Amino acid sequence: MIPYDYDNSRGEGVLRGWAADKRESRAIRNHVWLAVRYSRQEGLNSFYFPVDESEKKPGIFYAKIRSSRQLRPRICLGPERPNDEITYLFRAIEDNYKISPRDATEKAFYRSQVVEEKPVEMRVRLTPQRTFTL
Amino acid sequence: MKDEMRERLREEFQDYEARHDYADLHLDSSIALQIKALRLQRGWTQKELASRAEMHQSQVSEMEQVTHSSWTLETLKRVARAFDLSLKLSFESFGTLLYDYINQSGERHRRPSFEDDPAFSSTMPSSADSEESNAANNVLKFEQPERFVQVRSVDLGTASG
Numbered sequence: 001m002i003p004y005d006y007d008n009s010r011g012e013g014v015l016r017g018w019a020a021d022k023r024e025s026r027a028i029r030n031h032v033w034l035a036v037r038y039s040r041q042e043g044l045n046s047f048y049f050p051v052d053e054s055e056k057k058p059g060i061f062y063a064k065i066r067s068s069r070q071l072r073p074r075i076c077l078g079p080e081r082p083n084d085e086i087t088y089l090f091r092a093i094e095d096n097y098k099i100s101p102r103d104a105t106e107k108a109f110y111r112s113q114v115v116e117e118k119p120v121e122m123r124v125r126l127t128p129q130r131t132f133t134l
Numbered sequence: 135m136k137d138e139m140r141e142r143l144r145e146e147f148q149d150y151e152a153r154h155d156y157a158d159l160h161l162d163s164s165i166a167l168q169i170k171a172l173r174l175q176r177g178w179t180q181k182e183l184a185s186r187a188e189m190h191q192s193q194v195s196e197m198e199q200v201t202h203s204s205w206t207l208e209t210l211k212r213v214a215r216a217f218d219l220s221l222k223l224s225f226e227s228f229g230t231l232l233y234d235y236i237n238q239s240g241e242r243h244r245r246p247s248f249e250d251d252p253a254f255s256s257t258m259p260s261s262a263d264s265e266e267s268n269a270a271n272n273v274l275k276f277e278q279p280e281r282f283v284q285v286r287s288v289d290l291g292t293a294s295g
Contacts, residue, residue, distance in 0.1 A: 023155055030159040033139070034200065037238060066201035128138045132146075 003032050004087040004123040006111055013124060014073055014088040015134050027067035029131045035063075035086065057109040062092065070094040074108030079116040087115055087123060136236050143232055153228050160235050163200035164243075165210070170198040171243035172217050186216035218248050 019025035092104035
């Protein structure tokens with residue numbers, strides 16, 4: 001499973017630049033590596049990759065990364081190759097059972113349409129090299 | 135990818151906090167992943183495992199999350215009993231962690247049930263004679279190659295200190 005990070009016109013990403021500290025950086029990196037290794041073998045949610053699909057926007061999932069904060073990045077499959085790619089679309093944090101920002105799923109949905117139109121321009125592939133800078 | 139990861143992690147492991155962070159992350163995720171792998175290997179639902187382990191299905195669901203970290207030895211023992219497997223805990227070197235971390239896979243988490251365990255197959259010699267015991271151990275090595283290959287293949291790098 002190849003992970004991609006949404007990339008806005010200013011070079012800002014979702015996972016890239018999100019970590020609040022080194023420990024969180026390692027947790028994010030660990031998450032990406034596990035997703036790559038296991039999802040390739042077993043499929044996105046059949047084995048590992050704790051994700052839940054949004055009820056409001058089917059096709060938008062959220063992953064769980066536990067560190068000093070409870071990160072819930074919104075993701076989608078593909079869009080170019082749904083069986084082989086995941087794209088991190090929008091940042092969200094869970095605090096006391098509430099998601100912040102509240103419209104994270106809607107914004108992720110909008111971005112999923114953007115990356116579907118421009119999968120090369122609006123995404124950055126997360127290579128092992130790049131994960132070390134997360 | 136593995137080679138690149140290995141080299142970068144070897145650099146990162148030079149930092150005490152970093153290597154212990156990865157150790158914690160790996161411990162939590164590998165337990166969760168193995169529980170799920172074993173359950174799926176046996177064709178059980180979470181509810182079935184919960185019943186065998188005398189716990190709620192929600193507890194099993196939580197245990198199978200790699201973000202779960204509130205493990206107790208008692209819980210792990212109950213899960214081991216439910217799978218009819220032994221539980222092994224040991225302190226390991228970071229060389230071993232590095233190898234395990236990079237080579238983690240669903241396949242490596244699976245274990246034979248007692249009935250399928252070659253060590254207890256009815257065709258195996260039951261004598262305690264050392265030669266026959268060694269033969270049995272060689273069968274074990276063949277049947278579970280990942281464990282022994284793992285030990286032989288660990289690159290411990292340059293020893294220091």
